Amino acid sequence: MLIFVGLGLYDEKDISIKGLEAIQKSEKVFAEFYTSKLLGTTLKKLEEFYGKDIELLDREGIEIKSDKVIDIAKDKDVSLLCAGDPMIATTHIDLRIRAEDACVKTRIIHGASIQTYAIGLSGLQNYKFGRSTTIPHPYKGIIAESPYDVFKNNLNNNMHTLFLLDISDDPMTINDGLDILSKIADKRDDYNFKDNLCVGIARAGSEHPVVKAGFIKEILDYDFGPPLHTFILPTKLHFMEAEALVKFADAPKEILTDKK
Amino acid sequence: MLIFVGLGLYDEKDISIKGLEAIQKSEKVFAEFYTSKLLGTTLKKLEEFYGKDIELLDREGIEIKSDKVIDIAKDKDVSLLCAGDPMIATTHIDLRIRAEDACVKTRIIHGASIQTYAIGLSGLQNYKFGRSTTIPHPYKGIIAESPYDVFKNNLNNNMHTLFLLDISDDPMTINDGLDILSKIADKRDDYNFKDNLCVGIARAGSEHPVVKAGFIKEILDYDFGPPLHTFILPTKLHFMEAEALVKFADAPKEILTDKK
Secondary structure, three states, rough: EEEEEEOOOOHHHHHHHHHHHHHHOOOOOEEEEOOOOOOOOOHHHHHHHOOOOOOEEEEEHHHOOOOHHHHHOOOOOEEEEOOOOOOHOOOHHHHHHHHHOOOOEEEOOOOHHHHHHHHHHHOOOOOHHHOOOOOOEEEEOOOOOOOHHHHHHHOOOEEEEEEEEEEEEEEEHHHHHHHHHHHHHHHHOOOHHHEEEEEEEOOOOOOOOEEEEEEEHHHHHOOOOOOOEEEOOOOOOHHHHHHHHHHHHHOOOHHOOOOO | OOOEHHHHHHHOHEEEEEHHHHHHHOEEEEEEEEEOOOOOOOHHHHHHOOOOOOEOOHHHHHHOOOHHHHHOOOOEEEEEEEOHHHHHHHHHHHHHHHHHHHHOOOOEOOOHHHHHHHHHOOOOHHHHHOOOEEEEEEOOOOOOOOOHHHHHHHHOOEEEEHHHHHHHHOOOOOOOOOHOOOOOOEEEEEOOOOHOOOOEEEEEOOOOOOEEEEEEEHHHOOOOOOOEEEEEEOOOOOOHHHHHHHHHHHOOHHHHHHOO
16 A cells, blocks of 8 residues: 655644654655655654665656556555645645555555745635645746736635746746746836735744734735745735734734725 | 644644644643634533633624723734635724734634635645635525635636535535535526536544545535535636545546547
């Protein structure tokens, strides 16, 4: 059996009891940290805490050479660990399909994902979020504009947008992400973009996450400290949401009276 | 300090290690199970597993008489437990605001929510989900139509919709939920509604959840067994999503070739 185990975010203690038991019963444990990362711990700490050796897989190991994982899972209990929730990444959905094709049973042990953490920490209301999107690093100087389209479309439908940031190589900062969106806004003569509110969230899952709300033009230069970062661009706020942002995210008090 | 602890879904082992440690260090432990429920366990089992007495709060205890909770949290570490993730329910956001108003520090320990479980189990892609919505029990025979509007709006924007079902009193079944939506569709002469695909999910988080996909007209009579139930009405599928639904949710094979 191939068991996908979500570790939650941040460190070795964000895993569920059920997940921990599954790892300890497994005969082989793999992990991958390219779809998501745990910045509050190390592979060595995970191994010590779980009491198991862990073989780290890179992208190729999951996407191309995954036959190895599936082969071992044919007659052994194998766990595959990843940060957050396993099924947020399409890579794992694909691996699960291939395992079932090879008659290998699969099981999912969920973990809290960045969506849960970010929305929860912001104080914004979950049911007001539309589609979320990921901002990739520019590739050969070319900026992908689809994240901006997702935001505008959500805004037209009165929904908040959660932006996940590229974590490959150098994890993207909130400032970099906003800078990319601002360039797209400039190109499209969308002059009001920088007046939109932004809720930046750094190190979700740690004991002292930073949650800071302000207008984009202010947040563009705000120092959120080390990664991982993510941010939300909200649509019109419910009064209780505005109150939560002022209380928990040091948002400018004017949003309490704004009818925006 | 008031610590909101998410228990994840289903039973006592879906809590994170971090959450368990917080409970065990707390001087007073409250729980509420009216915003969400754990059907794989009992209050007694939770108390035994966590090694703590738990005082159960009803809706009034959280929404009106919460001063008691906040008062105790002024000089003691108090945990408030709930199923899923604590900040999905606006009730807890409100309580957190009132705690901070009373100068009581708060902390959130996240748990995997029904959104994570349901989307993960379905095999559908997370970034294609629009706003989610809850179907309430009809009140004095009157059906709330807003969930249907959320679905139609998501559909127009090519987004999937996750439907949460009323858990007060008698938890709503998938069949009841679809029946309510069908009545609204009939009233609006929306004749194609029952040809939409539906992914029903029962007992997410248990070792043997039921995940069954089919057209609404078929799923209307499908027996999903005991609660809790939830369902997804997808928009157009990516090919890999169709493959996942056929593999994991016994969807009709025709969706693999449909260009719908």
